[in-house]
Amino acid sequence: MSYFRPAIDAMTGYVPGEQPKPGTKIIKLNTNENPYPPSPDALNILRNLDSEWLRRYPDPFAREFCAAVSEALGVPADWIIVGNGSDDVLNVLVRACAEGGDRKVVYPMPTYVLYRTLAAMQPAEVVEVPYPQDFTLPIDDLVAANGAITFIASPNSPSGHSVPLDDLRTLARRVAGIVAIDEAYVDFAESSALPLVQEFENVIVLRTLSKGYSLAGLRMGFAVAHPKLLAGLFKVKDSYNIDAIATLVGAAAMRDQAYKNACAEKVKISRAKLTVDLKNLGFTVLDSQGNFVLATPPEGNAEQLYLGLKERGILVRYFKQPGLDNKLRISVGTDEQNQTLIEALVSLLK
Incomplete structure (x- = not known):
């Protein structure tokens, strides 16, 4: 016997991006949070x-x-x-x-x-x-x-x-x-x-x-x-x-629109640099209007790279579903975080 409506038994719940405990030393680029503090x-x-x-x-x-x-x-x-x-x-x-x-x-x-x-x-x-x-x-x-x-x-x-x-x-x-x-x-x-x-x-x-x-x-x-x-x-x-x-x-x-706009402008500049850096590593990167990029690695080995980055303390988003299972969605971090990501990808791609 089920306690739930048939629709609830039949459905799959939404799975949010991984959220590490506060204070965990990790570069979090998986849920499209803004890397800068609030106003x-x-x-x-x-x-x-x-x-x-x-x-x-x-x-x-x-x-x-x-x-x-x-x-x-x-x-x-x-x-x-x-x-x-x-x-x-x-x-x-x-x-x-x-x-x-x-x-x-x-x-x-x-x-x-x-x-x-x-x-x-x-x-x-x-x-x-x-x-x-x-x-x-x-x-x-x-x-x-x-x-x-x-x-x-x-x-x-x-x-x-x-x-x-x-x-x-x-x-x-x-x-x-x-x-x-x-x-x-x-x-x-x-x-x-x-x-x-x-x-x-x-x-x-x-x-x-x-x-x-x-x-x-x-x-x-x-x-x-x-x-x-x-x-x-x-x-x-x-x-x-x-x-x-x-x-x-x-x-x-x-x-405080001025503060929000200034932070958004920093993210947009970092997004452009991250896109170029990923392309230089052989990734295919779609033009983005968000605070993230969708990137296809040169070998299509997105899941392997996702797991390798996670081992190095960097979280990105991997969707195991048709059309996306060869891609990574990467939130735009600070320039320092983005550079750490690129260095980790260089190591993994080797």
Whole structure:
């Protein structure tokens, strides 16, 4: 006898990247964390926190944070929903909109595999549309799949490519359901799809503070959409899904755009150097708009290199699945960390 619903028995849970214990001497380039510390303004909030914020329940709508997002991005505060990481908002979206065989979840592959996990929990039918080799958006196939939600990660992980705004606009115009544009890595990209929320009632753009703002441990994310779309999502979200500390720290980080942009610029410069260094070792490296690169080793022996790096105290991400099992996704670290990685790869390739 099982204690669980058939959908839960049948599904495979999401497997996060390996997280070593704090203080472990390791170079961690496997989960796309920002190598630089959070904004000093955000850290000052923690140092001076009034205990009253812990005694009381938090604002269920994180309005202080919404005001900071509104100031930073120029969107109305009532067009914002806040989540315990953008994964929380993804979960709310699927719970609110996808169901059974008719209200499907659709996305191009390869992409963020949590979309599949969330759909399986409902359960909702999934349609995975393969990306072509050049990673152009397969618009016709995505439209034909007729999803209640069509997820597009842009920049996409693990490929690192961004989807052109005109392609996203065409998709939003042609589908009947929601287009959810996951911009987790947008702070390292050259463009954003945020203007589309003003054009289309069925578009929602998701963001996180985990990457660009160096706050992966805080679990703070949000989405921007027309209030008519958000109204259904507010019914589904947990009543107090964002704690008071996250609201205050996140607001301070959001208001320090200059610091975030300076750190993102350092990552972009390091990304370019890392790409050149890997190519010089014979790797094939896709152009990336994220804080990571997807690299194919010259011998295609990605798993062997992943294990060899791990033995040397360097973690990168290896996906044992078709189309990715000959590749490594490598987060961009500091220049020093990247150089240590390159030296280790030189040794392993010999």
